[in-house]
Amino acid sequence: xxxxxxxxxxxxxxxxxxxxxxxxxxxxxxxxxxxxxxxxxxxxxxxxxxxxxxxxxxxxxxxxxxxxxxxxxxxxxxxxxxxxxxxxxxxxxxxxxxxxxxxxxxxxxxxxxxxxxxxxxxxxxxxxxxxxxxxxxxxxxxxxxxxxxxxxxxxxxxxxxxxxxxxxxxxxxxxxxxxxxxxxxxxxxxxxxxxxxxxxxxxxxxxxxxxxxxxxxxxxxxxxxxxxxxxxxxxxxxxxxxxxxxxxxxxxxxxxxxxxxxxxxxxxxxxxxxxxxxxxxxxxxxxxxxxxxxxxxxxxxx
Ligand SMILES: Cc1cc2nc3c(=O)[nH]c(=O)nc-3n(C[C@H](O)[C@H](O)[C@H](O)COP(=O)(O)OP(=O)(O)OC[C@H]3O[C@@H](n4cnc5c(N)ncnc54)[C@H](O)[C@@H]3O)c2cc1C
Numbered sequence: 071x072x073x074x075x076x077x078x079x080x081x082x083x084x085x086x087x088x089x090x091x092x093x094x095x096x097x098x099x100x101x102x103x104x105x106x107x108x109x110x111x112x113x114x115x116x117x118x119x120x121x122x123x124x125x126x127x128x129x130x131x132x133x134x135x136x137x138x139x140x141x142x143x144x145x146x147x148x149x150x151x152x153x154x155x156x157x158x159x160x161x162x163x164x165x166x167x168x169x170x171x172x173x174x175x176x177x178x179x180x181x182x183x184x185x186x187x188x189x190x191x192x193x194x195x196x197x198x199x200x201x202x203x204x205x206x207x208x209x210x211x212x213x214x215x216x217x218x219x220x221x222x223x224x225x226x227x228x229x230x231x232x233x234x235x236x237x238x239x240x241x242x243x244x245x246x247x248x249x250x251x252x253x254x255x256x257x258x259x260x261x262x263x264x265x266x267x268x269x270x271x272x273x274x275x276x277x278x279x280x281x282x283x284x285x286x287x288x289x290x291x292x293x294x295x296x297x298x299x300x301x302x303x304x305x306x307x308x309x310x311x312x313x314x315x316x317x318x319x320x321x322x323x324x325x326x327x328x329x330x331x332x333x334x335x336x337x338x339x340x341x342x343x344x345x346x347x348x349x350x351x352x353x354x355x356x357x358x359x360x361x362x363x364x365x366x367x368x369x370x371x372x
Contacts, residue, residue, distance in 0.1 A: 080350075080351050081351045085347055088347060088350060088351070089346075089347075091350070092346055092347075092350040094320040095318065095319055095320040095321065095341075095350070096123070096319065096320075096341050096342060096346045096349070096350070097319060097340050097341065097342040098342050099342065099343065099344055099346065100342070101142060101143055101146050101342070102146075103342050104120050104143065104147075104340055104342035105146060105147060105150045105152060107319065107340050107342070108120060108147070108152045108154055108340050109150065109152060111338050111340070112152060112153045112154070114327075114330070115330060115336075116326070116330060116336045116337065116338050117153050117154045117314070117335065117336065117337040117338075118152060118153070118154030118155075118337060118338050118339075118340050119154055119155050119156060119157045119191055119316070119337055119338070119339050119340065120143055120147060120152070120154065120155075120156050120157070120340045120341075120342070121156070121157040121158065121159075121193070121339060121340065121341045121342070122136065122139050122140060122143060122158070122162075122341075122342065122343045123341050123342065123343035123344070123345040123346055123348075123349045124136055124159070124162045124343060124345045124349075125159040125161045125162045125195065125349075126161045126162070126166070127161065127162055127163075127164060127167070129167075130164050130167055130168060130171055132162070132164075133162070133163045133164035133167070133171060133172065133175055134175070136162045136163055136175075137163060137175040137178060137179060139343075140156065140158060140179045140182075141178070141179065141182055143156065144156060144179070144182050144183055144186070144188065145182075148186045148188070154337065154340075155183065155188050155189035155190060155191065156179070156183060156188070156189070156190050156191070157190070157191040157192075157193050157339060158176065158179065158190060158191070158192065158193060159193045159195055160172055160176060160192060160193075160195065160199065160202070160203055160206055161195055161199060163175040163176055165195075165199060165202055165203070165206075166198070166199070169202055169206075172206070173206060173209060176190075176192070176206065176210065177209075177210060177213075180210050180213075180214050180217055180218050181214070183217050184214050184216075184217040187216075187217075188217065189216075189217055189218070189219065189246075190217060190218050190219075191218075191219045191220070191221065191248060191287070192206060192207055192210075192218065192219070192220050192221065193221050194220065194221035194222060194223050194250075194252075195254065196254040196256065197226065197254070197256050197260055197261075200226070200228070200232075203220065204220065204232060204236065207219075207220040207236075208236070208239065211239060211241065211245070212239075215241050215242055215243050216243050218246075219245075219246035219247060219248065219285070219287070220236075220246075220247055220248070221247070221248040221249075221250060221289075222247050222248070222249055222250075222275065223250055223251065223252030224249060224250070224251050224252060224262075224268055224269075224271045224272035224275050225251055225252035225256065225261045225262050225263075225268045225271070226252060226256070226260060226261055227260055227261065227262065228260070229271070229275055230271070230274060230275055230278060233247070233275060233278050233279065233282075233284075234278070237282055237284075244283055244284055244285045244312065245284045245285070246284070246285040246287070247279060247284055247285070247286060247287065248286075248287035248289050248316060249272065249275055249276055249279065249286060249287065249288060249289060250289040250290065251268050251269075251272060251290065251292075252268075269292070269294065269295055272290070272295060273295070273298055273299070273302065276288065276299065276302055277302055277306075280302060280303070280306040280308050280312075280313075281306065283312070285312055285313065286308075286312070286313040286314075287313075287314055287316045287337065288313060288314065288315050288316065289315075289316040289317070289339075290315075290317075291317055291318070291321050291322040291325060293322075293325060296325070296329070310333070310334070310335060311335075313334075313335070314334070314335035314336065314337050315329050315334050315335070315336050315337070316336075316337045316338070316339060317336070317337075317338055317339070318338070318339050318341075319338055319339060319340050319341060326338070
């Protein structure tokens with residue numbers, strides 16, 4: 071109840087105050103901020119995936135601007151020799167306004183990344199976008215098999231079937247997925263709601279990926295999942311170049327360090343951009359349990 075109240079009033083709090091919480095989870099407002107954060111992580115032996123904040127745009131002009139922002143990020147990141155790729159949300163290129171325009175923008179971004187032998191991950195958004203984002207992946211994967219990957223969400227009941235269907239792609243390189251639990255609020259008809267149930271399906275999806283020689287970006291901070299995940303890696307003798315762990319910027323750095331020390335490849339998602347305020351408050355509305363963390367960050371840590 072308190073969490074929900076806090077998440078509702080947060081958008082009306084002064085931006086400066088919200089930044090006190092957000093700065094732990096967001097690299098900053100500018101490309102330079104993102105590059106500095108990524109290089110710092112690279113220095114610890116961690117790969118990155120840089121994301122320009124923004125989603126669910128209202129006009130196609132914004133899509134054009136966002137494309138240029140990504141092209142700049144790719145150029146700057148390559149120039150600065152950042153070790154890592156890029157993540158993007160198709161709704162920030164107009165997926166829900168004009169899917170063809172969206173496809174063309176994202177194609178240009180993937181082509182730019184491919185020029186540098188780099189990689190773009192298509193984030194998975196809420197369920198009205200799922201089919202369109204899978205289609206986008208299929209289209210781009212056929213042209214840039216090494217340079218594009220997709221996210222799948224363990225909380226969606228359809229995900230294992232989706233993986234089985236996508237596995238029909240005849241690719242010269244392993245298909246590349248990030249597996250996450252899923253962050254959006256979805257109806258119970260289509261999504262598992264129970265924590266244990268989501269975790270069970272997370273492991274089933276991952277097992278399917280390992281069995282079918284897909285590259286797995288294992289995106290989780292859940293300590294309780296780590297042991298069974300490591301057992302699966304062992305069971306299927308998955309080589310170190312066929313999976314990686316992924317975590318969000320600023321989240322569970324101790325767990326991140328531990329896995330890294332054990333010799334697993336680790337990648338951190340580095341979000342940055344002018345739109346950090348909307349991103350933080352939206353995320354909070356979706357996940358009000360985070361409110362108590364915020365209150366601690368603002369009022370206890372100072
Ligand atoms: C690299 C990466 C990319 C992602 N991309 C997508 C995507 O494309 N689409 C999508 O729907 N979701 C995405 N997510 C979010 C994901 O779906 C989950 O909502 C999120 O990772 C929390 O799930 P969890 O597995 O960490 O487990 P949980 O059980 O939710 O969390 C385990 C613990 O991790 C900590 N924690 C988790 N998240 C946060 C946070 N944001 N802030 C502070 N502490 C936290 C808490 O201590 C929590 O108790 C991504 C996550 C990661 C790591």
